[in-house]
Amino acid sequence: MGLFSADEPKRYEIGDKQLICMFCSNNTFHTRNEQLHSPVRTFLNLEWTDSTATCFVCSSCGYLHWFMR
Structure with a gap:
């Protein structure tokens, strides 16, 4: 499960609610x-400056839930 x-x-x-x-x-x-x-940062080869999100991957079906703070 390397990914x-x-x-x-x-x-x-998340907050006060169970995911x-x-x-x-x-x-x-x-x-x-x-x-x-973002397309502009990709074009300028600046992807490393983009924001990150935490992904929660369901252990049963694999559905991705994305969250940013």
Whole structure:
């Protein structure tokens, strides 16, 4: 499972709400960080300056839930 965190899937809270998969209602997730690329920064080869988001990947169905702070 090299694309995800090496840890076992876990339960997470976002704010004060438990994260539940929008697709299958599962409540455990793997996490990963992803960069959010913009066309202009990609054209200028400056992707490294783009923001990042935390992705929670459902351990049951694989649905991606993206969050930025």
